[in-house]
Amino acid sequence: MTRETAVPLHEMISGAKEEILTEWIKNQLSDKSRSKGVPEASLRNSSSEFIRLFEEAITKGNVDDIEKPEWEEMRHMLAELSATRASQGSTPSDTAKFIFSLKEPLFARLTPEKGQGNTEASAAVWQLSLLLDKLGLYTAETFQRTREAIIRRQQKEMLEMSTPVIKVWDGVVAVPLIGTLDSARTQIVMETLLQKIVDTGSRIAILDITGVPTVDTQTAQHLMKTVSATRLMGAECIISGIRPQIAQTIVHLGIDINDIVTKATMADAIKEALARGGWSFERHLESV
Amino acid sequence: MAVKSQEERSIANEDDILDVRNSVKRVTALLNFSLVNQTKIISAASELARNTLEHGKGGKSIIQLVTEPERIGIRLIFEDTGPGIPDLARALEDGYSTGRGMGLGLGGAKRLMDDFDIESKENEGTRVTVTKWTEKN
Numbered sequence: 204m205t206r207e208t209a210v211p212l213h214e215m216i217s218g219a220k221e222e223i224l225t226e227w228i229k230n231q232l233s234d235k236s237r238s239k240g241v242p243e244a245s246l247r248n249s250s251s252e253f254i255r256l257f258e259e260a261i262t263k264g265n266v267d268d269i270e271k272p273e274w275e276e277m278r279h280m281l282a283e284l285s286a287t288r289a290s291q292g293s294t295p296s297d298t299a300k301f302i303f304s305l306k307e308p309l310f311a312r313l314t315p316e317k318g319q320g321n322t323e324a325s326a327a328v329w330q331l332s333l334l335l336d337k338l339g340l341y342t343a344e345t346f347q348r349t350r351e352a353i354i355r356r357q358q359k360e361m362l363e364m365s366t367p368v369i370k371v372w373d374g375v376v377a378v379p380l381i382g383t384l385d386s387a388r389t390q391i392v393m394e395t396l397l398q399k400i401v402d403t404g405s406r407i408a409i410l411d412i413t414g415v416p417t418v419d420t421q422t423a424q425h426l427m428k429t430v431s432a433t434r435l436m437g438a439e440c441i442i443s444g445i446r447p448q449i450a451q452t453i454v455h456l457g458i459d460i461n462d463i464v465t466k467a468t469m470a471d472a473i474k475e476a477l478a479r480g481g482w483s484f485e486r487h488l489e490s491v
Numbered sequence: 492m493a494v495k496s497q498e499e500r501s502i503a504n505e506d507d508i509l510d511v512r513n514s515v516k517r518v519t520a521l522l523n524f525s526l527v528n529q530t531k532i533i534s535a536a537s538e539l540a541r542n543t544l545e546h547g548k549g550g551k552s553i554i555q556l557v558t559e560p561e562r563i564g565i566r567l568i569f570e571d572t573g574p575g576i577p578d579l580a581r582a583l584e585d586g587y588s589t590g591r592g593m594g595l596g597l598g599g600a601k602r603l604m605d606d607f608d609i610e611s612k613e614n615e616g617t618r619v620t621v622t623k624w625t626e627k628n
Contacts, residue, residue, distance in 0.1 A: 416533075417512060417533050417534055417537055418534070419538050419596075420595045420596050421537075421541060421592065423593070424592065447527065448527040448529070448531075449530060451530070452534045452603065455599065455603050456602070456603065458595060
């Protein structure tokens with residue numbers, strides 16, 4: 204049955220291609236909920252490209268399975284379309300609607316030609332409807348995959364961005380920690396910190412937790428692991444940026460940090476680190 | 492004690508703990524808790540939410556705004572349907588943990604909050620209720 208109706212299907216479309224295209228574009232442009240991010244020119248381009256590929260693919264006879272090679276070019280085009288639209292900020296339903304909106308002009312062409320109540324016509328409508336649904340879903344899926352890829356990339360970037368290790372003086376490195384300290388973050392901090400200690404031959408590492416909003420037992424545990432690892436490398440760790448409320452919470456939680464050197468501010472920690480390295484400073488008031 | 496408003500959050504992964512923490516933070520700020528108390532409540536919520544996730548295999552938290560004639564407070568309920576705690580007294584001891592943690596969460600949360608209540612049935616689940624009060628203003 205598939206192949207029998209497929210032949211008139213593609214003939215119908217090739218005959219009225221221009222007509223369908225014009226109406227389709229008109230419908231899309233008049234849709235009030237259409238996202239403003241997609242320029243009219245690109246909408247026209249992708250619409251005519253879609254119709255061209257659509258006609259090509261159904262001419263080859265397969266209207267059931269869009270995973271088949273006849274549809275490869277179409278899948279490729281849709282993947283590209285949803286990727287561009289995702290980066291333009293369209294919603295997934297917007298992108299799927301692009302395809303679903305073809306139904307109206309297409310079916311309008313089918314019915315008068317074959318007459319109302321014609322079983323062949325309704326079979327064709329049903330088949331085309333299923334086909335367009337599949338294509339629409341494919342677009343939405345691709346759209347989501349593109350979005351997810353963007354999110355994953357940003358997450359990775361954020362992770363790397365948020366853990367810089369800074370050399371503040373000869374033999375002193377500092378890590379300003381910002382955000383929640385979970386296992387993944389701790390792992391990255393530890394890796395970059397230990398590497399930097401080796402690279403710079405530092406003896407003192409300052410971990411600043413001013414930007415860590417909550418210090419609970421898990422955060423404390425992560426911090427202590429980092430301190431232990433630093434010690435194994437032969438360096439000393441100073442934890443700075445302990446706010447008064449954090450200090451009280453740590454005490455109430457019962458976390459024992461007696462063997463860790465802590466300072467209220469990064470400046471105090473740097474001063475301590477320099478003093479340990481034998482540095483001393485004088486302030487010459489006359490030059491101020 | 493009257494419950495003025497409440498919100499419920501499921502705890503199924505690490506990110507949910509962050510959400511619980513943010514909701515608690517919002518409510519504590521609304522109630523004008525001091526910065527120290529805000530931090531204490533958020534930390535307690537963080538500990539208990541992590542217990543729900545790691546020991547209770549997930550569950551839910553209910554954040555309530557409660558009032559009494561003289562005072563107003565935040566009540567946090569953490570419920571799970573996990574294995575339960577066989578020895579409650581032991582679980583509240585500092586340094587005792589069945590997991591990889593420090594074993595301070597439950598006892599710590601008790602010290603950080605004003606009221607603390609825990610019910611647990613083996614193979615049925617655990618329910619922890621904590622409250623912190625502040626003067627009405």
